[in-house]
Amino acid sequence: MISDSILELYKHQFAVISLETTGISPQHGDHLIELAIQTVNWNGELLDSYETLVHPGKDIEGFHIHGITDEMVKNAPSISEIASDILSRLNGKTLVAHDLDFAIRFLKPALDGAITDFKGICTLKLANIVAPDSGLRRLEQICSYYDIDIAARHTAKADSLATAKLFSILKNLYNQQFKIEDFVRDFLSVIHINDCPKERNLFIKRKEAINIANIQKTRLYDLINRLTSNAGDSVPVRQYLNVLDRALADRILSEKEIVSLVELASDYSLSKNQVMEIHEEYLRKLIRIYLLDEILTNSEMEDINLVSELLCILPKDLELLIEYERTKIQITTPSQQKQLKSLKGKSVCFSGHLNCKINGERINRELAQQLIKERGLIVKRVVSKNVDYLITAQVDSFSGKGRKNQKAMEYHVNVMEEKIFWEMIGVTVDCNEEKG
Structure with a gap:
C-alpha cells in the first residue's frame, strides 16, 4: 500500500535553479548576474520557466566564461528587484541545484534572510550516491555521461534545464536502488516562506539584452x-x-x-x-x-x-x-483566411460617397484607405484596366453616369456594394439607412 507521504511526493514540485556569477565568493565582492528557475513536478514535466539577467551594481569580469557584458546588464533588474520573483517560485517547493552549496551562498544574502532554513537537493551529491565510482563533478561531464544535451553551456537557462533532466534521471535511479521512503526522508525539504510576496515577473533575457544593446549603439x-x-x-x-x-x-x-x-x-x-x-x-x-x-x-x-x-x-x-x-x-475560418490571402495585392477604387459606419462613425476616405492598406490591398484614385474592384454605396442604383462608372463598364471591372466589400475583407460595419 502506498503511504500518504509518497502520494504527497507525486504532487510535489521542485524549483531547479542555476546561476551565473562574477566569481565564486559573494563574501569577497562577487555578484549574481544571471538566474534561471525551472519548476518541474515529480514526473519531470516543466510547469514554469523563469530567467533573467541581473544587474550586479559593479563591472563584470570573466566575460569569456559566461558571455555576459556590462552593456547586456545595463537595463537588467537588480537582485532586490527580482527577489519577489525568486521567492514566489521557491515557496512550497524543494530547491534543486547542481552544487547546491554554491547556489545558496549567493541566494541567501541576496534574499535578505527571507528563507531561514535553506535546504534542498544537490544533483552533484545525488550523482555520487547513484554512481559513486564515476568520479565526475562538473555539470557538463555528468550530463554527457547520462546523454543529456546542454544547448548553451554557461547560460543559466540551458544549465537549469539540463539540471532538471539530470535530477529526473538521478532520482529514478536512486529509487531503483533504495526505497522511495528513503528519498522522501533524506531529500525532500519543502521551503516555506512567511508572507511570501507576489511575483512581479521582472526579467530581461540574454537575447533581449543583446538587442537592446545593439539598438542603443x-x-x-x-x-x-x-x-x-x-x-x-x-x-x-x-x-x-x-x-x-x-x-x-x-x-x-x-x-x-x-x-x-x-x-x-x-x-x-x-x-x-x-x-x-x-x-x-x-x-x-x-x-x-x-x-x-x-x-x-x-x-x-x-x-x-x-x-x-x-x-x-x-x-x-x-x-x-x-x-x-x-x-x-477576428478569428477567421480557413476559407476566410484563404480568401484574405488571395486578396493581397488587389486594387480598389471608390465611386461616390461611403455610407457604412464603424461604431456609429461614418467611414471617411482616409479611414477607408487605411483599412484597405492594412489588409494588403491597393487603393487607386481612378479606374483603369488594372483596377480589380470598384466600390459603390448601392450596386442596384449603379449606372454608366460618371467617368469612373463608365471606365468600370469599359474595362469590365468588378462592381461591388460597399457593405459586401467590407465584409469580404473582414471589417465589421453597420450601414446608414439612407440611400445614395
Whole structure:
C-alpha cells in the first residue's frame, strides 16, 4: 500500500535553479548576474520557466566564461528587484541545484534572510550516491555521461534545464536502488516562506539584452535621445511616415536617411516620445498586414524584428505591439483566411460617397484607405484596366453616369456594394439607412 507521504511526493514540485556569477565568493565582492528557475513536478514535466539577467551594481569580469557584458546588464533588474520573483517560485517547493552549496551562498544574502532554513537537493551529491565510482563533478561531464544535451553551456537557462533532466534521471535511479521512503526522508525539504510576496515577473533575457544593446549603439537612437522632451503642437505623422516608407524600403537606414528623419522631427519640434509613437504606429501597421492570415511566419518575424531594431523599438515593446494586434484580429475560418490571402495585392477604387459606419462613425476616405492598406490591398484614385474592384454605396442604383462608372463598364471591372466589400475583407460595419 502506498503511504500518504509518497502520494504527497507525486504532487510535489521542485524549483531547479542555476546561476551565473562574477566569481565564486559573494563574501569577497562577487555578484549574481544571471538566474534561471525551472519548476518541474515529480514526473519531470516543466510547469514554469523563469530567467533573467541581473544587474550586479559593479563591472563584470570573466566575460569569456559566461558571455555576459556590462552593456547586456545595463537595463537588467537588480537582485532586490527580482527577489519577489525568486521567492514566489521557491515557496512550497524543494530547491534543486547542481552544487547546491554554491547556489545558496549567493541566494541567501541576496534574499535578505527571507528563507531561514535553506535546504534542498544537490544533483552533484545525488550523482555520487547513484554512481559513486564515476568520479565526475562538473555539470557538463555528468550530463554527457547520462546523454543529456546542454544547448548553451554557461547560460543559466540551458544549465537549469539540463539540471532538471539530470535530477529526473538521478532520482529514478536512486529509487531503483533504495526505497522511495528513503528519498522522501533524506531529500525532500519543502521551503516555506512567511508572507511570501507576489511575483512581479521582472526579467530581461540574454537575447533581449543583446538587442537592446545593439539598438542603443545606433546613430538614430543617439539622435532621438537628443530631441526635446517637450511635445510639439503640430505632429506631421503622415509626412514622417512617408519619409519612413522611403527610408525603410531596402530595410537599411543610411546616415543621410537618419539625418533627414531627425531634421524633420526637429523642424516640427517633435519630442522623443512623439517620434517613438510614430515609429510604433509604423510597426503596428506592418504587424497588422502580416497578421492578415493570423500567422506570423519566421520570415515575417525576421522582418518585424529588423524594422523594430531600425526604429529603436525595444523587444518588450515589440512583444506588446504584437500581442495587442493579435487581440484585435477576428478569428477567421480557413476559407476566410484563404480568401484574405488571395486578396493581397488587389486594387480598389471608390465611386461616390461611403455610407457604412464603424461604431456609429461614418467611414471617411482616409479611414477607408487605411483599412484597405492594412489588409494588403491597393487603393487607386481612378479606374483603369488594372483596377480589380470598384466600390459603390448601392450596386442596384449603379449606372454608366460618371467617368469612373463608365471606365468600370469599359474595362469590365468588378462592381461591388460597399457593405459586401467590407465584409469580404473582414471589417465589421453597420450601414446608414439612407440611400445614395
